[in-house]
Amino acid sequence: MDPATIRGKLLAWYRRSRRPLPWRGTRDPYRIWISEVMLQQTRVAAVLPYYERFLARFPDVAALASAPEPELLAAWSGLGYYSRARNLQRAARQIVARGGFPRDYDSIRALPGVGAYTAAAIASIAFGLPRAVLDGNVARVLARLANDHGDIRSGAVRRRLEESARALLDARRPGDFNQALMELGATVCLPRAPRCESCPLNAHCLARQENTAGRLPVSSGRAPAIREERALAVVRGPRGLLLRQRGAGEARLAGFWELPEASELGNPALTRKLGEFRHSIVNRNYAISVWEATLRRAPRGFRWVAERELERLPLSTAARKALRLAILPV
Numbered sequence: 001m002d003p004a005t006i007r008g009k010l011l012a013w014y015r016r017s018r019r020p021l022p023w024r025g026t027r028d029p030y031r032i033w034i035s036e037v038m039l040q041q042t043r044v045a046a047v048l049p050y051y052e053r054f055l056a057r058f059p060d061v062a063a064l065a066s067a068p069e070p071e072l073l074a075a076w077s078g079l080g081y082y083s084r085a086r087n088l089q090r091a092a093r094q095i096v097a098r099g100g101f102p103r104d105y106d107s108i109r110a111l112p113g114v115g116a117y118t119a120a121a122i123a124s125i126a127f128g129l130p131r132a133v134l135d136g137n138v139a140r141v142l143a144r145l146a147n148d149h150g151d152i153r154s155g156a157v158r159r160r161l162e163e164s165a166r167a168l169l170d171a172r173r174p175g176d177f178n179q180a181l182m183e184l185g186a187t188v189c190l191p192r193a194p195r196c197e198s199c200p201l202n203a204h205c206l207a208r209q210e211n212t213a214g215r216l217p218v219s220s221g222r223a224p225a226i227r228e229e230r231a232l233a234v235v236r237g238p239r240g241l242l243l244r245q246r247g248a249g250e251a252r253l254a255g256f257w258e259l260p261e262a263s264e265l266g267n268p269a270l271t272r273k274l275g276e277f278r279h280s281i282v283n284r285n286y287a288i289s290v291w292e293a294t295l296r297r298a299p300r301g302f303r304w305v306a307e308r309e310l311e312r313l314p315l316s317t318a319a320r321k322a323l324r325l326a327i328l329p330v
Ligand code: SF4
Pocket: 141, 144, 145, 188, 189, 190, 194, 195, 196, 197, 199, 200, 201, 202, 203, 205, 206, 207, 208, 213
């Protein structure tokens, strides 16, 4: 593999083929940081409707640092993994206290919620620092280019891929190079069906030559997801909708509002099925049915909330999806 040829082909392809995403074309570390944190564990298509709205509401670090938590969580509501939003605010407060966004890798990496990948992405894209990123997309491309059959979950293979990413990085244009490699993994070197015929690196790819691309990278995999069925109730009363706020001490989604499970309401009259949807949290896949229900009194721990207040509340993603089936403004 000749790194210079690969860099040249990859960057030329990136200039021609990159998707026009709203966080591209900026070197503002704040905007890049927000996009990278939103994209952790979340697909691009799911992030798009949130990104501009979030920035309109919190246009800079100071606005994010001083936002009331319910407002912050409401803006994040639907993206999931809410510790990301809380860490963003903790980091924003540190940035304000230190007088500006850190400009070196180690200080960026030290911010709450910023791991090696995110720090390298911010350092290279915003500040042009020669830091190579290694996310799932990049690991797949690199394992295939080298026809590496090692398990990408093993530390040794991970270190080998990090080393290849460093060796391949274009130190003069590290931000574009990192984004190009990630873009190739996201749009061409796809997990199940790589589109090798339209890949700018196909002449250099050992997996392509050996016809092994579809089997790479090798991964020992995760435990299979657990499937569960749940039933949520949409209960309307004279003073609004029945909701519960999760307590500060709860392990997940502390402070968020959610709908009652039908089983929590004793024996409610479930009058009509509104629909169903699927929802995943970590390794659990839920099949959730949503029911209209009637109830005279709010059970312990629940409150009636006026429908006009819903937009301002941090709702759990499952509650939001369920309320949309009930055609409520969330
Ligand atoms: S040739 Fe195929 S397997 Fe190799 S990097 Fe390109 S898309 Fe991936």
